[in-house]
Amino acid sequence: MKASVIMSTYNAEAWLEKVIWGFSVQTEKDFEIIIADDGSGPATKTLLERLAQEISMPIVHVWQEDNGFQKTMILNKAIMAAQSDYLIFTDGDCIPRADFVATHLSHRQAGYFLSGGYFKLPMQTSDAITREDIVNQNCFDVHWLKQNGLGAKKTGKLTANGFMAKLLNFITPTKASWNGHNASAYKKDLIDVNGFNTQMQYGGEDRELGERLFNKGLKSKQIRYSAICIHLDHARGYVDDATWKKNNDIREYTRKNKVVRTLTGISTD
Numbered sequence: 001m002k003a004s005v006i007m008s009t010y011n012a013e014a015w016l017e018k019v020i021w022g023f024s025v026q027t028e029k030d031f032e033i034i035i036a037d038d039g040s041g042p043a044t045k046t047l048l049e050r051l052a053q054e055i056s057m058p059i060v061h062v063w064q065e066d067n068g069f070q071k072t073m074i075l076n077k078a079i080m081a082a083q084s085d086y087l088i089f090t091d092g093d094c095i096p097r098a099d100f101v102a103t104h105l106s107h108r109q110a111g112y113f114l115s116g117g118y119f120k121l122p123m124q125t126s127d128a129i130t131r132e133d134i135v136n137q138n139c140f141d142v143h144w145l146k147q148n149g150l151g152a153k154k155t156g157k158l159t160a161n162g163f164m165a166k167l168l169n170f171i172t173p174t175k176a177s178w179n180g181h182n183a184s185a186y187k188k189d190l191i192d193v194n195g196f197n198t199q200m201q202y203g204g205e206d207r208e209l210g211e212r213l214f215n216k217g218l219k220s221k222q223i224r225y226s227a228i229c230i231h232l233d234h235a236r237g238y239v240d241d242a243t244w245k246k247n248n249d250i251r252e253y254t255r256k257n258k259v260v261r262t263l264t265g266i267s268t269d
Contacts, residue, residue, distance in 0.1 A: 002105055003031040004082035004187075008071050008180070009092030010038045013047045015126075015232045021134045022095040022229075024055040028102040032058045035092070036078035039066025072196035072205050075180075076266045079187065079195055088184040090229060094118055095129070097140050097228040104184045107223055113189065113213055116182030117174070117224035118231040119157050124149030126232040139230060160225045168225040176220035178210025182229055189218060194265030203244040208251045215260045 005023060009016050016035075023033055037044060045061065052059045062078045064070065079087065088104045090096065107114055128148040129139045138144045142155045160168050183206070193212040196205060210220070253259065 001030050001032055001084045002028065003086045003088050003101060003184075004034055004084040005031055005088045005090065005101065006034045006036055006075065006078045006082065007090045007092050007094075008036045008038065008075060009040060009044065010066075010071075011040045011044065012092055012234065013040075013043050015234065016044065016092040017047060017051065018129060018131075018134060018232065019090070019092050019095050020051050020055065020059070021131050022097075023057065023101070025098050025135055025137075026096070026101045027099050028105060029056060031088075031101055032060060032083060034060045034062060034078045034081055036071070036074040037061060037063040038069070038071050038074045039064060069201045070198070071202070072198045072200055076195040076198065079190055080266060082187055085187050086184065087187050087190065089180055089182070091181045093232045093234055094181045094229040095134060095139060095232065097230075098137055100227055100229060103223065103227040107221055107226070108184065108186075109221070110186070111217075112219050112221050113178065113185035113210070114183060114223050114227070115176035115179055115210075115220050116227040116229070117157065117179060118181050118229050119155075120231045121145070121233055122149055122151065123233040129232075140228065157225055158228060165225040169222045172222060172224060174222070174224060176222040178206050178213065178220075180206035181231065182224075182227055183210075185213065185218075189213060189216065191266065192216060192261070194261045194263075194267055196265060197250060197262040198264045200247050200250055201243045202247075204247045204251055208247070208254055211251065211254050212260055212262065215254070215258045 048061050062081050064074050125148050133139045
């Protein structure tokens with residue numbers, strides 16, 4: 001397979017189903033879907049068993065017991081389960097445009113990782129999206145989105161294409177960091193840095209991985225106006241100040257000491 005798409009999830013079946021429908025209509029078909037499941041209940045397993053019969057891409061369900069926010073740990077397990085040498089990362093609340101996988105593959109390059117973004121939707125719009133809207137790509141049409149509650153918002157990320165998308169990728173002031181909802185890299189590079197730091201919970205854990213890839217000598221490519229996904233709204237009950245401080249301290253140590261390989265990652269040797 002040309003790629004393994006790794007997406008994280010936790011007890012969010014309605015959103016996860018929409019995301020998998022998005023991947024089912026990709027222009028590039030030669031990839032697997034790996035669900036990095038941080039302890040969801042039986043409903044997620046039931047959903048995935050049904051969808052596996054309805055779409056052409058293989059679905060691999062990598063699950064661990066629910067023990068709080070351990071996204072970094074389950075992502076490391078998903079990395080090791082991947083059958084492809086190129087890994088695309090997203091979240092189970094981000095619906096990809098039909099050219100999402102093809103775009104990542106067309107921009108991949110040895111010595112680089114790719115950095116994309118997302119277009120955030122309000123709850124009303126997130127709820128309104130149906131399977132048909134995903135299959136027909138209505139949910140990426142600005143007029144349709146505004147008819148369904150988007151409101152006043154800059155939409156250049158959805159409308160840019162061709163030369164304009166390349167230009168905006170080049171001139172955007174947003175740093176091409178590792179963004180877990182839209183990033184990709186060669187599996188070998190991720191294993192070389194020992195994957196995600198499992199000491200980290202929510203808040204900067206993706207960026208810290210990217211910082212170690214930079215320390216390894218990789219560069220990054222900005223594709224936020226080319227690899228498009230829309231972010232479905234949800235609550236964030238797992239955010240707290242103490243965790244942010246801990247994670248920021250780890251990131252500062254990583255930068256200051258030019259850490260490449262975390263000691264608490266895929267391997268704890």
